[in-house]
Amino acid sequence: MTSRHFIRKFLQNPLAAIGLVLIIGLMAMALLAPWIAPFDPYTQSLRSRLQPTTSAHLLGTDYYGRDVLSRLIYGARYSLSVGLISVLIGSVIGTTFGVLAGYFGSLVDRVLVAMLDILMAFPGMLLALTIVGLLGPGLFNVMIAVGVWSVPIFARVIRSNTLVARDFQFVESARAIGCTHARIIFKHILPESLSSLLVLGTLRMSTAILTAAGLSFLGLGAQPPMPEWGAILSESRVVLRQAPWISVYTGCLITLTVVSFNLVGDALRDLLDPRMT
Amino acid sequence: MLLPGCFEEPSMTSYIIRKVLIAIPVLIAVVTLVFLGIRLTPGDPVRHMLPPDASEADVTQMRKHLGLDQPLLQQYFLYWKRMLHGDLGNSLRTRRPVWGELASRIPYTAELALVAIILSALMGVPIGVYSAIRQNTLFDGVMRVAAFIGVSFPSFWLGMMFILLFALKLGWLPASGRAGPIWTLVGFRSILLPALTLAIGSAGSISRMTRSSMLEVIRQDYITVAKAKGLRESRVYWKHSLKNGLIPVITLLGIQFGFLLGGAVISETIFAWPGLGQLAVKAIMFRDYALIQGVVFFFAISIVLVNLLIDLTYVFIDPRVTTS
Numbered sequence: 001m002t003s004r005h006f007i008r009k010f011l012q013n014p015l016a017a018i019g020l021v022l023i024i025g026l027m028a029m030a031l032l033a034p035w036i037a038p039f040d041p042y043t044q045s046l047r048s049r050l051q052p053t054t055s056a057h058l059l060g061t062d063y064y065g066r067d068v069l070s071r072l073i074y075g076a077r078y079s080l081s082v083g084l085i086s087v088l089i090g091s092v093i094g095t096t097f098g099v100l101a102g103y104f105g106s107l108v109d110r111v112l113v114a115m116l117d118i119l120m121a122f123p124g125m126l127l128a129l130t131i132v133g134l135l136g137p138g139l140f141n142v143m144i145a146v147g148v149w150s151v152p153i154f155a156r157v158i159r160s161n162t163l164v165a166r167d168f169q170f171v172e173s174a175r176a177i178g179c180t181h182a183r184i185i186f187k188h189i190l191p192e193s194l195s196s197l198l199v200l201g202t203l204r205m206s207t208a209i210l211t212a213a214g215l216s217f218l219g220l221g222a223q224p225p226m227p228e229w230g231a232i233l234s235e236s237r238v239v240l241r242q243a244p245w246i247s248v249y250t251g252c253l254i255t256l257t258v259v260s261f262n263l264v265g266d267a268l269r270d271l272l273d274p275r276m277t
Numbered sequence: 278m279l280l281p282g283c284f285e286e287p288s289m290t291s292y293i294i295r296k297v298l299i300a301i302p303v304l305i306a307v308v309t310l311v312f313l314g315i316r317l318t319p320g321d322p323v324r325h326m327l328p329p330d331a332s333e334a335d336v337t338q339m340r341k342h343l344g345l346d347q348p349l350l351q352q353y354f355l356y357w358k359r360m361l362h363g364d365l366g367n368s369l370r371t372r373r374p375v376w377g378e379l380a381s382r383i384p385y386t387a388e389l390a391l392v393a394i395i396l397s398a399l400m401g402v403p404i405g406v407y408s409a410i411r412q413n414t415l416f417d418g419v420m421r422v423a424a425f426i427g428v429s430f431p432s433f434w435l436g437m438m439f440i441l442l443f444a445l446k447l448g449w450l451p452a453s454g455r456a457g458p459i460w461t462l463v464g465f466r467s468i469l470l471p472a473l474t475l476a477i478g479s480a481g482s483i484s485r486m487t488r489s490s491m492l493e494v495i496r497q498d499y500i501t502v503a504k505a506k507g508l509r510e511s512r513v514y515w516k517h518s519l520k521n522g523l524i525p526v527i528t529l530l531g532i533q534f535g536f537l538l539g540g541a542v543i544s545e546t547i548f549a550w551p552g553l554g555q556l557a558v559k560a561i562m563f564r565d566y567a568l569i570q571g572v573v574f575f576f577a578i579s580i581v582l583v584n585l586l587i588d589l590t591y592v593f594i595d596p597r598v599t600t601s
Contacts (some may be wrong), residue, residue, distance in 0.1 A: 126538060133561040219558070240445065
């Protein structure tokens, strides 16, 4: 499939196109935050506390009089980068494990698969919680926790791709002319898994953003006054009765982000790797 | 050619023993990982347990008291010895035995998880079956979209919205806390919102799985035969198809149990439910390592046991699994 053909097919799916536009919008929001946010997300104004929508504050203000819209715009920076970094951690380690297990087989495979099975036996949120428990609360540790949770998921898919690619004729030829293992893996085996990585990475982004926001909501991730979405939601809990709009807007934004990544991920899967579930 | 029945079938006992034997290494691995995790992560746990102005002598004494000055391997054996005697140590914050802290909260999390799993099965299974019977109708379409959104929904936000609507706006249900035992009216009312928050996400997965599993079953020959014999349609679907269609759903219920324990952490925090999840969050915040260790160990045991129970349930639903 040529890239132009691929893009056309992808955009023919209206849900995927909507998801993609939303993701681009969210990323633009994160990148342009200093220019598009009407206020500084940290500046407090005790005189204008808990105001509903006004012409100055489109989404109202929070308990400390901070502009909710500005905090949500800046929050996109934290929430999206937490998702991205933890998916990177998971995909790099997972791909390494998967390729090693699939390519070398025998003992390496058995040991790695046993380790991954144990990780998989633990439900994601509990695993993430355990890792944060060991490392201590904080946004960086949340990224590691969510990343580690993704490791077995990436490893399993890449391992099965490698098992198939290992027996391709061009890989056998490369081996026959004396290519090193590293060259075979990087030049011939890994490119076969790129589409799976793209699909899985997109789908994991939504889980990562959701889990990281959940951990911050519990007070174990981003700490106040950082405008991370989960942390904003956690702070809004105290004023749920007086200022329900803060939690309504923040929750809608998180859901919208997760749905966007799921829509794009599902569409990519249908196009690139329909066997993967 | 071997005739059916000529194989020597592995007995149910050997199947059960095999399943138990597989569960043991997982438990050992979890205990070992948590043990190593606490000792090998950067930062001295003893420093976190003591006030910031503690002297070096205090730190050394505390380390000795906890046995952390001994070689790692020796600590590991001591740790197992204590654990096998049911001694999980004392909470570093409250100084009370970890086992006691856990035991006082287990019933609350158990009742929450149980009500949630019943609610999710009550919502998910009928929706899934009905979607399969009425495949590609409006109902099916709406339910599939709802399941998609249900999976993408942040449960912590859902809980807050439930409080906003049912407790603060309508005043139908209490906003937080456990008002009493579940069999009393106040107790039942207080468990509804936390359990529903937990159940929604699982219900989405259960309905999707029931739908696809039922779609496979209702296309099989014996269903056609049952229909041809003139059995009532509802009897064919709800009795004959459902029994076989439920096998994958039962596996999913097992997986969901793990998710529910994870979700319970969030639901219990939002609704101030006095269970293990709330205890876990507090333990992590205060870096109460003994308690973290205990909670993780308990979660691991319960997940392994539930998976075992699910494996054994198959035997009764589909006795062929013992031969596979």
